[in-house]
Amino acid sequence: MAPALITVALVALAPIAWTAWESVHLHDLRMPWLGQPFIGLANYREALADPRFLEAVTHTAIFVLLTVSLEVVCGMALALALNRAMAGRGLLRAAAVLPWALPTVVVALLWRFAFEGPQDIASSGLMQLRILDAPVLWFAGAVTAWVPIVTADVWRMTPFVALLLLAGLQQIDPSLYEAARMDGAGRWTQFRAITLPLVAPALLVATLFRALDAIRVFDLVFVLTAGGPGTATEPLSLYAFAALMRHLRFGYGSGVSMMMFAAAFLGALALIRLIGAGHFEREEA
Amino acid sequence: MRVRTANAIVAGVIAFLALAPLMVALVASLTPDARLFDAPSAAAVRLVGDHYRALFAERAFWVPIRNSLIVATATTILALALGAPCAYALARWRFRGRGAVLALVLAMSMFPQISVVPPLFLLLRAVGLIDTYPGLVLPYLTFAMPLAVWFLVTVFRQLPVEIEEAAMMDGASRFTTFRRIALPLAAPGLVTTGLLTFLYCWNEFLFALTFTLGPERHTVPVAIALFRGQYQVPWGEVLAAALVATTPIALLVLAAQRRLVSGLTSGGVKG
Numbered sequence: 001m002a003p004a005l006i007t008v009a010l011v012a013l014a015p016i017a018w019t020a021w022e023s024v025h026l027h028d029l030r031m032p033w034l035g036q037p038f039i040g041l042a043n044y045r046e047a048l049a050d051p052r053f054l055e056a057v058t059h060t061a062i063f064v065l066l067t068v069s070l071e072v073v074c075g076m077a078l079a080l081a082l083n084r085a086m087a088g089r090g091l092l093r094a095a096a097v098l099p100w101a102l103p104t105v106v107v108a109l110l111w112r113f114a115f116e117g118p119q120d121i122a123s124s125g126l127m128q129l130r131i132l133d134a135p136v137l138w139f140a141g142a143v144t145a146w147v148p149i150v151t152a153d154v155w156r157m158t159p160f161v162a163l164l165l166l167a168g169l170q171q172i173d174p175s176l177y178e179a180a181r182m183d184g185a186g187r188w189t190q191f192r193a194i195t196l197p198l199v200a201p202a203l204l205v206a207t208l209f210r211a212l213d214a215i216r217v218f219d220l221v222f223v224l225t226a227g228g229p230g231t232a233t234e235p236l237s238l239y240a241f242a243a244l245m246r247h248l249r250f251g252y253g254s255g256v257s258m259m260m261f262a263a264a265f266l267g268a269l270a271l272i273r274l275i276g277a278g279h280f281e282r283e284e285a
Numbered sequence: 286m287r288v289r290t291a292n293a294i295v296a297g298v299i300a301f302l303a304l305a306p307l308m309v310a311l312v313a314s315l316t317p318d319a320r321l322f323d324a325p326s327a328a329a330v331r332l333v334g335d336h337y338r339a340l341f342a343e344r345a346f347w348v349p350i351r352n353s354l355i356v357a358t359a360t361t362i363l364a365l366a367l368g369a370p371c372a373y374a375l376a377r378w379r380f381r382g383r384g385a386v387l388a389l390v391l392a393m394s395m396f397p398q399i400s401v402v403p404p405l406f407l408l409l410r411a412v413g414l415i416d417t418y419p420g421l422v423l424p425y426l427t428f429a430m431p432l433a434v435w436f437l438v439t440v441f442r443q444l445p446v447e448i449e450e451a452a453m454m455d456g457a458s459r460f461t462t463f464r465r466i467a468l469p470l471a472a473p474g475l476v477t478t479g480l481l482t483f484l485y486c487w488n489e490f491l492f493a494l495t496f497t498l499g500p501e502r503h504t505v506p507v508a509i510a511l512f513r514g515q516y517q518v519p520w521g522e523v524l525a526a527a528l529v530a531t532t533p534i535a536l537l538v539l540a541a542q543r544r545l546v547s548g549l550t551s552g553g554v555k556g
Contacts, residue, residue, distance in 0.1 A: 007367060011430055012393045018404035081295045092296050094542040095303045101538045101545075103488040105506040106527040110306040113313065117520055118321050121309065155306070209395075216397035219490040223510050237399045237491075244402060245495060254403045261400040268392040275391075 016261065022254035029248035036251075043255030052231055053256065056239040062146075063235060064214040067153045072207055074154060075161025080195075082162060083169045096159040104156070108223035111152035115139070122148075142232035145225050149233060152220055157213075161206045168202025169195070201274070208271040215264055236260050307531070314524040321520060336521035337529075346526060348500065349508035356421045356493075356504060357486035363422065364429040364482050365475060371430075372437030373463050377449070387438065393431040398491050401427055409496055416498040424492045429482050436481065440474030441467060477544045480537060487534065505530045 023043055025036045047053045082093060099107065115122045115138045123135040138144045172195065180190050218237040221227060227234030240260065244253035313321060315332040340346045375387055405424045406415075414420035444467060452462045468475075493504040500508065509526045512519065538545065 007371065007430075009389075011427055012389055015401040015404045015427060016396075018407075019400055022403050022407075078299065081299060084292060084295075090543065092299060094539055095300045097538055097542055097545070098307075098535060099303055101484060101534050103490070103506045103509075103530055103534070105488075105490055105510045106531055109509065109523060109527045110310050113310060113520060113524060114306060117313070119313075155302075159303070212395045216399065218399065219506070219510075222490070222494075237397060240399045241402075241491075241495075244399075244406070250403050250407070257397070257400040257403065260397045264395060264397050264400075265392065268395050271395075272388045272391060 019254045019257055019261070022251055023258045024255075025251050027249075027251035027254075029250060039251070043252045044259070046252060047256050047259070052234070053239060055231065056234050056236045059233060060215060060217070060235045063149070063153075063217055064211055066146075066150050067157070067214055068207060068210045070150070070154045071157050071161045071210055072203065074158040075165055075206065076203075078158060078162035079165035079169055082166055096162065099156045099158075100160045102156070104219035105223050107152050107156045108220050111148050111155070112224055115148040115151075139225060140229055142229060145229060145233050149221060149224050152224065153214070153217070156220075157210060161210060164206040164209070165199060165202055168199040172198050205271065205274055208267060208274065212264055212267045212271065215260065215267070307528075310524040311528060314521055314528055316521065318521055336525040340522055340525050340529065344522065344526075345500075346508070346529065349503050349505045350529070352418075352502055353487055353505040355418055356425065357483050359418065359422045360425040360429050360486045361479050361482045363426060364433040365479055367426075368430050368433030368437055368478075369468065369471075369475070370463065372434045373441050373467060375434070376438045376441035377446070377467075387435075390431045390434050390438075394428055394435060398428065402491070402495055405492075406495060415496055416502050418502075420496050421493060421502075421504070424496060425486055425489065428489075429486060432485060433478050433482055436478040437471070437474065440471050440478065443474075444470050473544070477541065480541055481545065484534065484537065 024038060024040060026034060026039045026042075027036045028034060078096065082089065082096065113121075120135055122138065123132060126132040127135070136144055138148055176194050176198075177190055180194060185193065216237055217235050218241070221233060221235055221238055225233045227238045236256065237260065240253050240256040243249050243256060247253075312332075314336050315334065317333050317335060375383060375390075401424075405427070409415050409420045409423070414423070448470070449462050449466050452466045453459070457465065488506060489504070490506045490510065493507045494510070497503050497507065503511070505526075509523065509530060512523050512526065
């Protein structure tokens with residue numbers, strides 16, 4: 001079985017080690033005559049001094065905070081709805097899973113059509129609901145360009161959060177609610193006193209899972225705004241991608257990638273601690 | 286009775302929210318370009334298949350479909366073949382640091398893909414695999430294999446260990462037990478894992494964008510994302526392409542949603 005473990009280690013660790021090595025060297029594919037001299041932490045220092053990098057950090061943080069909190073709230077509502085026994089629940093669950101299973105590129109295009117297509121569905125819909133007075137050019141504004149991005153992500157990932165929470169909800173003993181009803185607890189009290197604390201572990205895991213995924217957002221923004229207008233919606237992965245594949249600065253791009261990796265690694269460690277004890281250390285099947 | 290009505294309303298709202306964007310796209314993809322600029326109306330519109338015809342006749346959309354099928358299938362088979370022994374070892378073999386290895390596997394499937402782009406690009410360029418099928422399958426394995434291992438560990442752990450112990454008592458080696466006993470018993474789990482891996486490969490974008498150069502090797506998501514018209518976005522064809530890319534996924538979800546969901550949640554949360 002040892003070869004199996006070596007394969008895992010090789011696939012997992014070798015590429016990251018290589019990225020780390022690149023990140024402390026000067027490596028510009030456009031200027032091969034420079035070679036690849038060791039330059040210490042210069043790539044990292046350059047990134048931290050670049051306003052565009054710092055903006056990308058802010059954009060990523062805003063995206064993570066907004067989408068994850070919206071998805072957790074909407075996911076909780078969806079999970080509670082799906083948890084009620086009702087006719088056609090299987091079909092309903094399939095409908096709810098579908099957005100999650102779609103290619104991200106397709107999700108992005110569906111929402112770009114809604115916000116930017118010739119029919120301008122988003123603006124006209126909001127005007128009919130009297131939320132807007134006049135059509136909005138969503139993709140032209142530095143702030144409004146975030147609306148389609150966040151909407152698309154929430155639409156796509158809410159079902160995933162809901163499924164994780166549903167697994168938690170289904171493990172709650174129904175007799176608890178019965179007892180609470182006997183004692184005269186209303187629906188809201190039941191939710192606060194029973195559901196919320198008991199589903200808290202699943203809630204925490206779902207939140208971290210989503211946050212880790214949101215940090216690396218790429219496809220959605222690439223298709224919806226390409227980081228624009230200007231660089232107003234450029235997240236870290238798009239910034240790193242530009243450094244690597246557009247400017248061919250592999251040392252610098254690797255430095256940026258390593259910082260993203262470090263952030264994700266810390267999050268993953270936290271997540272593993274949470275799922276932790278039970279899953280990793282248990283001896284019995 | 287009131288509860289039932291309330292449930293029906295909730296179900297209706299959920300189904301509407303989940304499906305409305307797809308329905309809008311479906312109608313638009315069947316609407317002639319000239320009518321696409323009218324305000325959306327409930328009035329009967331003549332639906333036509335022009336955009337779908339153009340997609341295959343003029344844009345050769347079958348090329349990216351072929352590429353995606355080849356790459357996703359090859360990656361799935363390799364990930365299962367390499368991942369199953371790893372997962373079995375991790376599920377059954379007790380050794381120090383097993384928890385750490387499992388944690389590493391889980392962490393790998395969550396790392397930002399961009400952080401392995403530099404080494405993969407340099408490697409593929411050095412061996413001349415940029416813009417080839419192996420040049421996509423290899424990078425895909427960096428996420429597909431950990432994913433397969435992670436799901437399969439759960440699958441193997443749920444098998445009754447007694448059957449395997451009996452086989453070994455009768456003189457079967459560890460490997461024979463794995464091949465002849467555990468693997469056939471795990472078949473349903475292998476299928477679910479295969480479906481999930483295929484789904485991830487079919488949807489992948491960043492690697493396919495980075496490691497291919499032209500339409501001849503583009504996968505479906507890349508082809509759709511880089512769709513350009515001469516003067517404006519050809520929305521009819523773009524949405525037709527998006528729906529064609531969605532069809533296999535929709536069928537897969539409908540056919541296997543129960544198992545996909547339990548696979549996802551058991552791998553993710555429950556122990």
